[in-house]
Amino acid sequence: MLGLKRTGSSARLRVLCLGAHSDDIEIGCGGTLLQLAKTRPRPEFRWVVWSAVGARATEAQRGARRILGPSAGDAVRLHEFRDGYFPAEFAAIKDAFEIVAREFKPDIVFTHTREDRHQDHRVVSDLTWNTFRNQLILEYEIPKWYGDLGLPNFYVPVSRRAAANKTKALLDVFGSQRSKDWFSEETFLGLMRLRGMECRATDGYAEAFHARKIILPL
């Protein structure tokens, strides 16, 4: 299992990003990925969205490109499982997870948090732990009506520029979500500001994760 720091390693980090719907990855860890994509050697990314149909598929592709830049390459894999019905499609989604695991061996996996009250998000989180057992798994948070934000225990400080770029990308790319009352600059910047306060981030912004198992290699 990957530890906290890979000092001296020149190998490319392999990063798997999993999101139930278009925009989940960007909301949950867009700032972290914006910064990660600029590290050297450039990480190799795989970006999987489990329900992305029609206009939402186009948004998923554009969102990944905005966050990863040149690193997006052919990283994006889109599925068309029915939005809101993941528990009923569990077996098929589990099979698709196995294919992801065969094709891509990640060091880090970003996924939904286990306590997320959205049923699709929970299925993705559960299958992440079911499938990937030798990776650092970081569970991101999605603000929503349920009010299910918990007590994260792992923080990634995000620069002021990355926080602004993530927010702008969300508002620019996801036209299908703009009519939702919560999909706003205040929501995204506000949550990152609170998490930044909690970890005393230099620029005041951060993204927070639930990390259930971390190894410190000495």
Ligand SMILES: [Zn+2]
């Ligand atoms: Zn979602």
